[in-house]
Amino acid sequence: MDDAPNSEHFTLTPIGHVVSDYPDKFGIPRQPGLAPAANARLVLTAPYNDLLAVRGLEDFSHLWLSFIFHQSPERWSPLVRPPRLGGNKKVGVFASRSTHRPNRLGLSLVRLVGIDSQHGVALQLQGCDLVSGTPVVDIKPYLPWAESHPNAQAGFAPEAPSLMEVAFHPSALDTLALRQDSATLLALIEQVLSQDPRPAYQQKDKVSERLYGVRLRDVDVKFRQRQKGEATTLEVMAIEPCAE
Numbered sequence: 001m002d003d004a005p006n007s008e009h010f011t012l013t014p015i016g017h018v019v020s021d022y023p024d025k026f027g028i029p030r031q032p033g034l035a036p037a038a039n040a041r042l043v044l045t046a047p048y049n050d051l052l053a054v055r056g057l058e059d060f061s062h063l064w065l066s067f068i069f070h071q072s073p074e075r076w077s078p079l080v081r082p083p084r085l086g087g088n089k090k091v092g093v094f095a096s097r098s099t100h101r102p103n104r105l106g107l108s109l110v111r112l113v114g115i116d117s118q119h120g121v122a123l124q125l126q127g128c129d130l131v132s133g134t135p136v137v138d139i140k141p142y143l144p145w146a147e148s149h150p151n152a153q154a155g156f157a158p159e160a161p162s163l164m165e166v167a168f169h170p171s172a173l174d175t176l177a178l179r180q181d182s183a184t185l186l187a188l189i190e191q192v193l194s195q196d197p198r199p200a201y202q203q204k205d206k207v208s209e210r211l212y213g214v215r216l217r218d219v220d221v222k223f224r225q226r227q228k229g230e231a232t233t234l235e236v237m238a239i240e241p242c243a244e
């Protein structure tokens with residue numbers, strides 16, 4: 001490997017880490033904005049946690065975050081199977097938003113709701129699609145006049161995925177009602193399950209009795225598929241405290 005100063009190898013140092021409603025990768029919507037009830041904080045690390053570095057940022061409603069898919073393997077291959085294509089058709093890694101990619105760099109457009117400067121600097125975010133602990137390497141303000149192209153052609157993902165119907169078992173609602181954050185947690189569960197987080201290749205199963213678990217905030221949401229005639233619903237059966 002070439003170690004010369006003008007080497008083509010670059011080192012990235014995280015400027016901060018995300019603390020989010022998503023303790024696990026499983027269940028996170030596949031793009032930002034799909035679950036607006038998802039809250040997150042981007043806690044900046046010294047020396048980047050300097051208020052001067054975010055001066056003026058509060059006047060922007062949306063930000064681009066560049067981050068590292070730190071929970072993805074370093075290995076990658078030129079072809080990937082996007083969940084959007086049912087997990088059985090391949091496209092080029094650079095034609096996808098796959099998390100298994102060279103350099104493991106991710107890019108998410110998120111809503112900025114506030115800047116907290118009480119202890120260092122933390123950005124309050126909404127709708128982010130990042131697992132808690134994700135290292136962030138850069139922040140840039142979003143410029144709608146330059147970066148919004150509603151009529152752009154979007155290949156195999158031309159529009160937002162269709163939503164799944166979500167239902168709650170009465171006992172799950174009882175558990176929710178006891179919590180201070182019941183309204184926002186209910187919204188989060190609905191938004192996450194409506195994206196159908198189950199692995200793409202399993203969705204073709206007719207009626208599966210399987211109980212799935214998705215961890216959100218400090219709870220494990222147990223849900224299963226329920227068939228009503230042609231319509232499939234994901235029903236929340238229980239909301240349990242996370243194991244650890």
Ligand code: SAH
Pocket residue numbers: 025026027028029030031032068069070071072097098099105106107108109129130131133134135
């Ligand atoms: N908007 C980003 C991410 C798209 S992929 C981009 O286009 O680059 C979204 C998926 O990334 C989520 O479903 C989640 O499972 C996964 N993910 C989120 N944070 C991750 C991390 N730190 N490491 C690996 N995978 C992560």
